[in-house]
Amino acid sequence: MGFENFGTVSFTTEAKAAEFITYLEQGKVMATRCPKCGVSYFPPKADCPSCLSGEVEWFEVKGKGKLATYTIVNYGPSGFENDAPYILALGEFEGGIQIMSRLSKDIAPSDIKAGMSLVVSSLKRPDGRISYEFKKG
Amino acid sequence: MADRKVCILGGGMSKWGVREASIVDMAQEAAKDCFDDVPVLKKEDVDGLLFASSYCGRRSFQVNAAPVIAERIGIKPTSMCTRVDTLCAGGSSGIILATGLIKAGMADIMIVIGGEKLYTPQRWETYYSELASIDHDWDGAQGIGLPPPFFSMTAQEHMKRYGTTKEQLSAVSVKNRRNGLNNPKGHFQKAVSLEEVMASRPIAPPLGLLDCTPVTDGCAAVILTHEDKAKELSDRPLVYVRGTAQVALHSMSMNWPGEDLTDWVHLRTAAKKAYERARVSPDDIDVAQTHDCFTISEIIEMEDLGFCKKGEGGPFVESGKSDFGGKIPVNTDGGLLACGHPFGGTGIRQAREIVYQLQGRAIGQVEGAKIGLTHNLSGLNVEHTILIYGREP
Numbered sequence: 050m051g052f053e054n055f056g057t058v059s060f061t062t063e064a065k066a067a068e069f070i071t072y073l074e075q076g077k078v079m080a081t082r083c084p085k086c087g088v089s090y091f092p093p094k095a096d097c098p099s100c101l102s103g104e105v106e107w108f109e110v111k112g113k114g115k116l117a118t119y120t121i122v123n124y125g126p127s128g129f130e131n132d133a134p135y136i137l138a139l140g141e142f143e144g145g146i147q148i149m150s151r152l153s154k155d156i157a158p159s160d161i162k163a164g165m166s167l168v169v170s171s172l173k174r175p176d177g178r179i180s181y182e183f184k185k186g
Numbered sequence: 187m188a189d190r191k192v193c194i195l196g197g198g199m200s201k202w203g204v205r206e207a208s209i210v211d212m213a214q215e216a217a218k219d220c221f222d223d224v225p226v227l228k229k230e231d232v233d234g235l236l237f238a239s240s241y242c243g244r245r246s247f248q249v250n251a252a253p254v255i256a257e258r259i260g261i262k263p264t265s266m267c268t269r270v271d272t273l274c275a276g277g278s279s280g281i282i283l284a285t286g287l288i289k290a291g292m293a294d295i296m297i298v299i300g301g302e303k304l305y306t307p308q309r310w311e312t313y314y315s316e317l318a319s320i321d322h323d324w325d326g327a328q329g330i331g332l333p334p335p336f337f338s339m340t341a342q343e344h345m346k347r348y349g350t351t352k353e354q355l356s357a358v359s360v361k362n363r364r365n366g367l368n369n370p371k372g373h374f375q376k377a378v379s380l381e382e383v384m385a386s387r388p389i390a391p392p393l394g395l396l397d398c399t400p401v402t403d404g405c406a407a408v409i410l411t412h413e414d415k416a417k418e419l420s421d422r423p424l425v426y427v428r429g430t431a432q433v434a435l436h437s438m439s440m441n442w443p444g445e446d447l448t449d450w451v452h453l454r455t456a457a458k459k460a461y462e463r464a465r466v467s468p469d470d471i472d473v474a475q476t477h478d479c480f481t482i483s484e485i486i487e488m489e490d491l492g493f494c495k496k497g498e499g500g501p502f503v504e505s506g507k508s509d510f511g512g513k514i515p516v517n518t519d520g521g522l523l524a525c526g527h528p529f530g531g532t533g534i535r536q537a538r539e540i541v542y543q544l545q546g547r548a549i550g551q552v553e554g555a556k557i558g559l560t561h562n563l564s565g566l567n568v569e570h571t572i573l574i575y576g577r578e579p
Binding site for chain 1: 310311313314316317318321322323324325326327328329330332334335336338339342343346388389390391447
């Protein structure tokens with residue numbers, strides 16, 4: 050449980066990776082790694098898509114990543130109207146982890162460039178919902 | 187029993203655009219246009235129906251739509267009557283499945299219909315249920331539902347890596363909208379200038395309004411049968427399904443493990459498989475309908491389908507090599523940019539255009555076309571689907 054409070058608009062209330070939300074509430078953005086085959090996943094997977102094992106380990110996505118590319122969303126999907134315009138970016142982190150997320154509104158548009166350093170952190174939205182976002186690394 | 191060779195007999199479309207009609211109404215219009223295109227066929231002899239549509243369960247509130255459509259078009263299938271969903275490639279998936287069933291002798295004459303009612307009176311619906319087409323638990327929650335942001339990032343990465351320009355992106359829109367000018371079934375019949383595309387309202391820069399396919403309602407239909415039956419039912423040159431491929435890669439959710447925005451490995455794999463199965467090479471293709479959902483898509487498709495080298499898609503389209511009279515005319519009926527993109531309908535619209543081209547009766551005819559290709563990408567670059575058609579089996 051917990052997914053009902055995730056993101057600007059949530060689309061699921063029950064998922065096996067719900068521990069992600071518990072960690073997010075503690076300020077941690079977590080991924081999963083399969084100890085059997087060694088593959089890491091973000092978004093986290095409760096069962097490994099590579100070898101299908103159910104024994105995955107959680108680990109925190111720490112350290113600095115690199116902004117690969119980004120885009121300005123001027124027209125948000127339904128439910129996101131009040132968020133737009135916002136910036137979506139693709140960040141590359143250690144261990145082959147790629148994350149698609151919003152750039153924090155704290156980052157001035159003139160400072161955004163491909164290759165810039167990023168960290169991913171949990172986000173408590175003003176409306177009480179919980180998510181994650183990129184901040185300057 | 188030896189495998190049978192499979193032919194497409196003809197095709198039809200409803201009018202595409204913003205329609206005050208239901209999905210079933212439009213499926214019926216497309217089927218009628220298709221039956222009219224193959225006048226010797228008695229529709230009662232059609233023994234199978236596939237209906238390609240992703241959103242009919244949501245935006246039309248009609249699940250199990252295939253039997254409803256069978257009833258509406260007055261056929262009683264005895265081999266197969268079912269719905270197919272692979273979003274933007276649904277129509278092509280339907281044609282591949284029908285080909286397999288007919289080849290194996292499990293069906294004899296099949297109609298494949300596809301399309302969507304996307305434009306609803308409740309405008310929010312379109313921009314809400316779009317989020318269902320991705321890994322919505324995760325990507326949807328971030329607001330990456332609508333496709334322009336994803337393709338904007340793809341375009342920017344291609345520009346950075348290969349020097350592709352906004353002029354080159356715009357050239358795709360100019361060409362395809364010009365090609366759609368005389369296609370009465372498409373959404374738009376309006377030419378645009380390079381300047382108009384360049385200056386069009388920013389949607390997700392560098393993509394402007396005229397870089398994007400619109401929200402469109404419509405259906406298309408084709409009829410397939412085996413070679414012997416095709417000879418009985420049509421005096422036109424036969425058009426064979428020569429080779430097909432559909433390749434999915436693990437790019438459904440945000441981390442795209444090991445994958446890359448501009449290097450479409452799954453498209454290259456699909457192309458290699460389809461060319462091998464059709465026993466042709468990219469140089470043999472006379473005319474192609476590729477998935478120009480956004481202008482950048484067609485540029486990368488030229489590269490990864492093997493029509494030009496990697497990174498040279500921009501200059502290729504800008505210099506007219508994908509236009510009439512060029513190396514390979516692409517999107518001769520206007521493509522998604524002019525015709526629109528009611529997801530399940532697109533692969534069938536493309537097949538119809540290739541059949542008309544190979545039978546020498548297209549509105550914008552490529553002289554002497556003998557081999558044609560259709561291509562779809564689905565979702566946020568999740569899957570690539572290719573069919574190759576030829577005048578010879």
